[in-house]
Amino acid sequence: MNHIVLFEPQIPANTGNIARTCAATNSPLHLIEPLGFSTDDKHLKRAGLDYWHDVNITYHKNLEAFLASIGESPLHLVTKFARNTYSDVSFDNGVDHYFIFGKETTGLPESFMRKNEEKCIRIPMNDEHVRSLNLSNTVALVVYEALRQQGFPNLETVHIYENDKLS
Numbered sequence: 283m284n285h286i287v288l289f290e291p292q293i294p295a296n297t298g299n300i301a302r303t304c305a306a307t308n309s310p311l312h313l314i315e316p317l318g319f320s321t322d323d324k325h326l327k328r329a330g331l332d333y334w335h336d337v338n339i340t341y342h343k344n345l346e347a348f349l350a351s352i353g354e355s356p357l358h359l360v361t362k363f364a365r366n367t368y369s370d371v372s373f374d375n376g377v378d379h380y381f382i383f384g385k386e387t388t389g390l391p392e393s394f395m396r397k398n399e400e401k402c403i404r405i406p407m408n409d410e411h412v413r414s415l416n417l418s419n420t421v422a423l424v425v426y427e428a429l430r431q432q433g434f435p436n437l438e439t440v441h442i443y444e445n446d447k448l449s
């Protein structure tokens with residue numbers, strides 16, 4: 283199982299996109315507080331967070347509480363400040379992998395990344411013009427790489443387009 287963990291997300295539309303990816307890939311979503319938006323029904327609807335109720339969401343009071351909850355499960359820090367490329371790391375099947383992503387303005391805390399340098403993975407990009415990729419895009423890239431390596435478990439429904447109809 284691939285768990286998506288957002289550290290203090292700020293922009294509801296990003297978290298909405300990510301919730302949709304989580305719903306489509308059967309990935310539990312973890313939100314580390316404080317959040318930059320309200321998750322009551324009225325606000326979710328206004329922000330277009332349509333898939334919220336189809337996702338298994340866990341809230342954590344802070345980073346320490348989240349870390350205490352996962353024990354020795356594999357943790358991957360997704361950040362551009364990393365030596366390892368995400369697609370070079372093995373995300374083996376049958377294990378709970380936790381992928382933690384940083385907040386939109388400031389990313390992951392520096393001290394946390396320094397302490398876990400060997401667990402940091404990056405997505406290659408040209409940073410001459412762009413400081414970083416969009417948060418929701420990075421979640422999609424990483425979770426689909428993990429799923430590719432794992433053989434897309436429980437996601438292999440094939441739809442064929444025939445006579446103007448999907449079957």
Ligand SMILES: C[S@@+](CC[C@H](N)C(=O)[O-])C[C@H]1O[C@@H](n2cnc3c(N)ncnc32)[C@H](O)[C@@H]1O
Nearest residue numbers: 360361362383384388389390404405414415417
């Ligand atoms: C908008 S970025 C944060 C920008 C922040 N100034 C920084 O450089 O970390 C939000 C999150 O997206 C992810 N991200 C963005 N670009 C990335 C890249 N090239 N490789 C890995 N993660 C990336 C990271 O999890 C990051 O914390």
